[in-house]
Amino acid sequence: MKILVINPGSTSTKIAVYQDEDCILSKNIEYASEEINKYPSTMMQLQMRKDSIIQTLNVEGHELGSFKAIVGRGGMLPKVKSGAYLVNETMIRRLKENPMYEHASNLGAVIAGEIAELINVDAYIYDSVRVDEMNEVARISGMPDIERTSTCHALNSRAMAIKTAKKVENRYGELNFIVAHLGGGISISVHEKGHIVDIIADDEGPFSPERCGKLPCKNLIDLCYSGQFDEKTMHKKLRGQGGLVAYLGTNDAREVEKMIAAGNEYAKIIYEAMAYQIAKGIGELSTVVKGKVDYIIITGGIAYSDMLTTWIKERVEFIAPVEIIPGEYEMEALAFGTLRVLRNEETAREYTE
The missing domain is CATH 3.30.420.40 (ATPase, nucleotide binding domain)
Structure with missing residues (x-):
């Protein structure tokens, strides 16, 4: 199963394509400061970033229709549980109109949702930065x-x-x-x-x-x-x-x-x-x-x-016992989490307010 992973940063967007557990494409799309600075807010970069992702995929030979699911980095939502959430209209509206903070990660779910809609597949977020399960x-x-x-x-x-x-x-x-x-x-x-x-x-x-x-x-x-x-x-x-x-x-x-x-x-x-x-x-x-x-x-x-x-x-x-695992595995984590949902090993939650 082929999964597109989207992880927006302040001046770049990381994307990856996974075929089951194998990463077959990893790209960091960087934006010039003058390109970023012309937008009054982060969310106004949506179309520009989405276009850059689709263009990169086309250049690399990955058709949108080949993806089974899209996953984006979860943004600044109110408290959410760990694991997967389906991207829905309620989530998108909250991230667009009233996020907890303005942050590049807010674009992850929205871009994933819009690309998923183009090809009629589900979009997800996984382990949002707002995961809160504290006692x-x-x-x-x-x-x-x-x-x-x-x-x-x-x-x-x-x-x-x-x-x-x-x-x-x-x-x-x-x-x-x-x-x-x-x-x-x-x-x-x-x-x-x-x-x-x-x-x-x-x-x-x-x-x-x-x-x-x-x-x-x-x-x-x-x-x-x-x-x-x-x-x-x-x-x-x-x-x-x-x-x-x-x-x-x-x-x-x-x-x-x-x-x-x-x-x-x-x-x-x-x-x-x-x-x-x-x-x-x-x-x-x-x-x-x-x-x-x-x-x-x-x-x-x-x-x-x-x-x-x-x-x-x-x-x-x-x-x-102490395990040392150097590095960051955010793209892999997003892909593997989504893969577990597609394999029915985990169940994605429905986002509500």
Whole structure:
């Protein structure tokens, strides 16, 4: 069965064609900044992006009529369950008219739906960025004004847990996992018998290459009202200019390891501190399932770092076996999830409000 996968980013659209489990085409369609900037909103890029996808498929020799299904990256919907949803008019209307946030991923379902309509097949989203299956007790923050919500790398994290379960000849829904996704931002999630029941988001846990993570609240409030920085600058200090960037001037873990190899002790302390905080987060989430963790998974781009993953593993392997799965597998996750629906191994939900 042939599946078209669509994953819009801020200045590009990744597409892939899968024939069952085999990826037979992978393309990153990039757009010039002047092309993107002429649209007042992300959703207004819809026709341009859709045309570029169809044109690319034509050039690569893939007729639209050859696809069994289309899957797009799920956008900023209200809370949804994990797994597959059929793209319907209610979902498209919400993403077009009233998404939770403006984000390129909002285009995924809409483009998938429009292309699917052209060839009379179903369109899906899978493991939207808004997957939220947290327990009610996990939503309590300590301040009634703020409710904790699930914001993590759900797509790749669930895919790696499913992959690990298959590797050990078991089912995802029968095991407990803790998954640490290490990228520009770091999120950690605990999966209890097939559901992400709690998370540590990228602003409440370990610092990362670009984000500062959890901070002492009183000191942060003092800094916000110190008069040194405006609101926009403070947001940048938290996301984009925090973490490794703030301490070492780079968001590239490979550059940090070069500093360490050259004898930079300060760089070593900072890098080890990041591993230390990731391990603390894993330990924290192990309490959610009362220590009954079957596997710990470390994934994402920085999981290629043997130095970092060794430091983490040394601190957490007493909890459960540790699986290192470097990289991101979003396109594969979207395709494989859709394939399970087509094979009746999973059932797609109907989106309602």
